[in-house]
Amino acid sequence: xxxxxxxxxxxxxxxxxxxxxxxxxxxxxxxxxxxxxxxxxxxxxxxxxxxxxxxxxxxxxxxxxxxxxxxxxxxxxxxxxxxxxxxxxxxxxxxxxxxxxxxxxxxxxxxxxxxxxxxxxxxxxxxxxxxxxxxxxxxxxxxxxxxxxxxxxxxxxxxxxxxxxxxxxxxxxxxxxxxxxxxxxxxxxxxxxxxxxxxxxxxxxxxxxxxxxxxxxxxxxxxxxxxxxxxxxxxxxxxxxxxxxxxxxxxxxxxxxxxxxxxxxxxxxxxxxxxxxxxxxxxxxxxxxxxxxxxxxxxxxxxxxxxxxxxxxxxxxxxxxxxxxxxxxxxxxxxxxxxxxxxxxxxxxxxxxxxxxxxxxxxxxxxxxxxxxxxxxxxxxxxxxxxxxxxxxxxxxxxxxxxxxxxxxxxxxxxxxxxxxxxxxx
Amino acid sequence: xxxxxxxxxxxxxxxxxxxxxxxxxxxxxxxxxxxxxxxxxxxxxxxxxxxxxxxxxxxxxxxxxxxxxxxxxxxxxxxxxxxxxxxxxxxxxxxxxxxxxxxxxxxxxxxxxxxxxxxxxxxxxxxxxxxxxxxxxxxxxxxxxxxxxxxxxxxxxxxxxxxxxxxxxxxxxxxxxxxxxxxxxxxxxxxxxxxxxxxxxxxxxxxxxxxxxxxxxxxxxxxxxxxxxxxxxxxxxxxxxxxxxxxxxxxxxxxxxxxxxxxxxxxxxxxxxxxxxxxxxxxxxxxxxxxxxxxxxxxxxxxxxxxxxxxxxxxxxxxxxxxxxxxxxxxxxxxxxxxxxxxxxxxxxxxxxxxxxxxxxxxxxxxxxxxxxxxxxxxxxxxxxxxxxxxxxxxxxxxxxxxxxxxxxxxxxxxxxxxxxxxxxx
Numbered sequence: 120x121x122x123x124x125x126x127x128x129x130x131x132x133x134x135x136x137x138x139x140x141x142x143x144x145x146x147x148x149x150x151x152x153x154x155x156x157x158x159x160x161x162x163x164x165x166x167x168x169x170x171x172x173x174x175x176x177x178x179x180x181x182x183x184x185x186x187x188x189x190x191x192x193x194x195x196x197x198x199x200x201x202x203x204x205x206x207x208x209x210x211x212x213x214x215x216x217x218x219x220x221x222x223x224x225x226x227x228x229x230x231x232x233x234x235x236x237x238x239x240x241x242x243x244x245x246x247x248x249x250x251x252x253x254x255x256x257x258x259x260x261x262x263x264x265x266x267x268x269x270x271x272x273x274x275x276x277x278x279x280x281x282x283x284x285x286x287x288x289x290x291x292x293x294x295x296x297x298x299x300x301x302x303x304x305x306x307x308x309x310x311x312x313x314x315x316x317x318x319x320x321x322x323x324x325x326x327x328x329x330x331x332x333x334x335x336x337x338x339x340x341x342x343x344x345x346x347x348x349x350x351x352x353x354x355x356x357x358x359x360x361x362x363x364x365x366x367x368x369x370x371x372x373x374x375x376x377x378x379x380x381x382x383x384x385x386x387x388x389x390x391x392x393x394x395x396x397x398x399x400x401x402x403x404x405x406x407x408x409x410x411x412x413x414x415x416x417x418x419x420x421x422x423x424x425x426x427x428x429x430x431x432x433x434x435x436x437x438x439x440x441x442x443x444x445x446x447x448x449x450x451x452x453x454x455x456x457x458x459x460x461x462x463x464x465x466x467x468x469x470x471x472x473x474x475x476x477x478x479x480x481x482x483x484x485x486x487x488x489x490x491x492x493x494x495x496x497x498x499x500x501x502x503x504x505x506x507x508x509x510x511x512x513x514x515x516x517x518x519x520x521x522x523x524x525x526x527x528x529x530x531x532x533x534x535x536x537x538x539x540x541x542x543x544x545x
Numbered sequence: 546x547x548x549x550x551x552x553x554x555x556x557x558x559x560x561x562x563x564x565x566x567x568x569x570x571x572x573x574x575x576x577x578x579x580x581x582x583x584x585x586x587x588x589x590x591x592x593x594x595x596x597x598x599x600x601x602x603x604x605x606x607x608x609x610x611x612x613x614x615x616x617x618x619x620x621x622x623x624x625x626x627x628x629x630x631x632x633x634x635x636x637x638x639x640x641x642x643x644x645x646x647x648x649x650x651x652x653x654x655x656x657x658x659x660x661x662x663x664x665x666x667x668x669x670x671x672x673x674x675x676x677x678x679x680x681x682x683x684x685x686x687x688x689x690x691x692x693x694x695x696x697x698x699x700x701x702x703x704x705x706x707x708x709x710x711x712x713x714x715x716x717x718x719x720x721x722x723x724x725x726x727x728x729x730x731x732x733x734x735x736x737x738x739x740x741x742x743x744x745x746x747x748x749x750x751x752x753x754x755x756x757x758x759x760x761x762x763x764x765x766x767x768x769x770x771x772x773x774x775x776x777x778x779x780x781x782x783x784x785x786x787x788x789x790x791x792x793x794x795x796x797x798x799x800x801x802x803x804x805x806x807x808x809x810x811x812x813x814x815x816x817x818x819x820x821x822x823x824x825x826x827x828x829x830x831x832x833x834x835x836x837x838x839x840x841x842x843x844x845x846x847x848x849x850x851x852x853x854x855x856x857x858x859x860x861x862x863x864x865x866x867x868x869x870x871x872x873x874x875x876x877x878x879x880x881x882x883x884x885x886x887x888x889x890x891x892x893x894x895x896x897x898x899x900x901x902x903x904x905x906x907x908x909x910x911x912x913x914x915x916x917x918x919x920x921x922x923x924x925x926x927x928x929x930x931x932x933x934x935x936x937x938x939x940x941x942x943x944x945x946x947x948x949x950x951x952x953x954x955x956x957x958x959x960x961x962x963x964x965x966x967x968x969x970x971x
Contacts, residue, residue: 139727141720169730197720199727206731289950294567294623294852297953301565301625304595305632310848329950398827400845419826421844422736426720429856432949512949523858523938524715524755527723 128160129231131450134167134174136237136244136266139199140280141287141428142439143266144528146236147200148193149443150264151182155190160451165228165535169202171235171244175217175545177224181535192528194440195518197428200530206545207240211247218251220542226257227538232450236264236443239272242458243482249456262446263458263478266439268425270321273484274476275460279442280425282435282511285325287427288314288369289512291420293329296336296367299416303365309356309407309415312337313400315424316371319488320344322424323371325508327500336367341403343373344488345497347382353410355498360413370399429525433514438471445473469510554586555657557876560593560600562663562692565625566706567713567854568865569692570954572662573626574619575869576690577608581616586877591654591961595628597661597670601643601971603650607961618954620866621944623854626956632971633666637673644677646968652683653964658876662690662869665698668884669908675882688872689884689904692865694851696747699910700902701886705868706851708861708937711751713853714740714795715938717846719755722762722793725842729791735782735833737843738763739826741850742797745914746770748850749797751934753926762793767829769799770914771923773808779836781924786839796825855951859940864897871899895936 154161166180167173235245242263249261270281299310316322320342338359359366383399400417445459462474492504518525580587592606593599661671668689675687696707725736742748746768764785785792800808809825826843871885888900918930944951
């Protein structure tokens with residue numbers, strides 16, 4: 120009897136991959152809660168300890184030890200509750216043994232479903248495992264679950280994780296903008312907030328939602344997509360300060376010069392080649408002070424923005440959960456090597472449904488932000504962009520608080536017994 | 546008939562001073578709503594446009610044009626809705642004309658109550674105006690309203706504005722800590738978050754609330770009160786990474802060396818005396834990378850922390866409002882040259898009441914954080930500190946949202962007609 124014809128339920132392996140988000144655990148919650156509804160089809164749900172590394176090391180968290188309430192709490196818990204990793208499997212030709220090891224581990228634990236929650240790299244890995252497992256005589260159903268604050272996966276209208284960062288940055292620049300507005304007569308006139316987005320301006324663009332009428336913060340957005348033009352930028356800063364009394368700026372960490380050099384890197388070296396310490400926000404702020412003499416403040420929210428579950432978008436949480444649930448549904452309905460997607464049906468009212476994409480079409484493709492999202496001046500967003508972004512930040516989904524602090528899930532992380540020799544390569 | 550014996554209600558002048566907070570407008574709300582309940586005693590409530598500068602320039606916002614609902618919305622609006630300023634009146638002997646001008650403006654607009662919402666400097670100014678107005682034959686009732694995120698006013702258990710920053714930093718380091726914990730196996734191992742507090746570690750200390758059990762973030766807090774010891778610090782970072790897999794650090798912008806130099810300044814110059822751009826967070830992060838080689842991330846939340854009305858402490862909002870209300874009550878009951886204070890009655894359950902302090906005792910005195918709040922290792926807080934901080938972050942007081950974004954008050958800012966010649970000195 121071959122492994123694949125084993126009677127009874129098979130086990131499911133779930134792993135989180137890459138940079139975590141405020142809602143990736145909501146996807147995990149969707150996976151585990153849905154799997155628990157099908158004990159006839161799915162036995163145990165194992166989660167990779169620190170993502171795919173956990174599979175290679177055979178460190179499988181047995182989630183059956185976690186109570187229903189702990190699993191439910193994942194829905195409102197930021198970060199990767201099982202651990203994530205930045206570990207990209209090498210190409211199959213380069214390192215066949217890694218793929219073989221994965222399949223060996225899956226076989227040893229009767230894992231017949233592999234659900235991989237991550238970005239483009241991860242979908243590529245899941246796709247390869249799917250193909251290879253057939254060749255190895257232990258076919259595994261591989262389903263991707265989209266995740267990335269960068270919003271750069273193709274074939275899905277948006278990525279879970281993005282909506283909550285979008286909400287965080289729009290709320291934050293609105294609040295800080297009001298702060299500066301109230302101080303600008305005698306003190307700070309320029310505020311610069313740096314946001315994530317090394318390759319595309321999705322996050323920076325979403326901050327533009329805060330500006331609903333003329334004069335609202337942010338007044339200027341610096342996108343990676345638009346080559347930085349020092350003169351035009353400084354001119355607009357000056358115009359804003361003269362007109363509104365202050366200027367609130369959102370700058371993407373990926374903002375760059377015509378020749379492709381990041382501003383952050385330009386700021387990162389002084390004339391003697393010494394590494395400087397700041398990011399792009401202090402670089403921009405300092406440029407303004409030197410050219411225009413305005414008093415400035417700057418902020419770099421870094422991980423705070425992607426971890427900010429306290430101000431998550433309810434829509435984002437809902438979609439993240441739905442993607443996890445759909446992945447299990449797909450697996451049980453016999454689909455393979457696919458990823459559930461978010462399909463936008465309409466903008467007003469916003470309606471969406473679960474779609475489906477082949478992993479081979481998703482893998483390693485980056486979706487750029489449309490040029491039509493950036494206004495002619497290159498420093499603000501268009502009505503079309505606003506129409507796209509706005510539904511994604513709808514609703515608040517507050518975590519429970521005890522004693523003034525949000526209560527996030529704390530899991531037991533009990534590993535299942537190893538069946539194989541140690542793997543020493545990661 | 547002298548001015549002071551005028552029949553009917555006198556007008557009230559309210560001004561916001563210094564750095565704004567998430568809840569200073571809640572105090573304004575308390576002032577205006579309470580004043581509106583006493584039309585027999587208080588005529589108009591004028592607010593200084595951009596604080597005391599508005600009084601000197603005779604730019605008085607007539608709040609009677611603002612609807613009840615606009616005034617109510619101040620309770621959930623961050624920043625200074627009427628504008629604040631960093632403008633300290635010179636000493637009376639240095640610049641008598643400024644004080645005389647204030648009293649002249651107050652007389653011209655029949656302002657008999659002066660409520661000044663600020664820190665120690667402001668209380669000093671209010672006290673002097675009170676004294677001088679008697680000499681000038683137009684006695685003005687002067688009441689201070691405490692405000693400062695720095696929590697450094699004496700004679701009050703805490704300052705409105707502080708509790709909300711405390712909550713923001715504790716929530717933020719908890720969330721970012723979970724993020725790093727989930728990535729540390731293969732990626733970022735150290736996270737550094739810079740918080741406000743140039744002179745005292747109140748805010749940095751409050752972040753310590755997030756660490757409820759061993760291993761919780763933050764693992765290290767760097768206080769202005771404890772001379773920075775590079776070796777001991779790096780040793781603890783290394784110990785945390787080895788024990789917990791990562792290290793989450795909160796550093797006060799006021800962290801300094803034994804000789805009093807700020808770490809931020811040390812980081813601010815390179816060997817050639819060029820100004821570097823970062824704050825203390827990137828400086829610390831870079832120090833760790835150089836010494837220990839860990840991958841790091843850092844955040845500087847800057848104004849985001851004090852403007853973060855979306856995660857304000859309900860207790861802070863309640864107390865800020867109560868201070869505004871009490872100031873009006875004090876004025877109407879014939880008190881003068883005093884400031885309402887927050888008196889802590891008990892910790893468990895937390896109980897507090899409105900107290901009273903003479904402005905002369907508050908003016909220009911900075912309250913340090915008690916040494917007993919800092920644990921023996923100099924890098925964490927004691928149980929006593931926790932007992933003090935915890936009640937101040939209790940409760941959430943979410944602003945209303947429309948279309949995914951918080952809706953903050955937008956006032957008309959209609960100025961009352963000038964009666965006096967222009968004042969050209971500010």
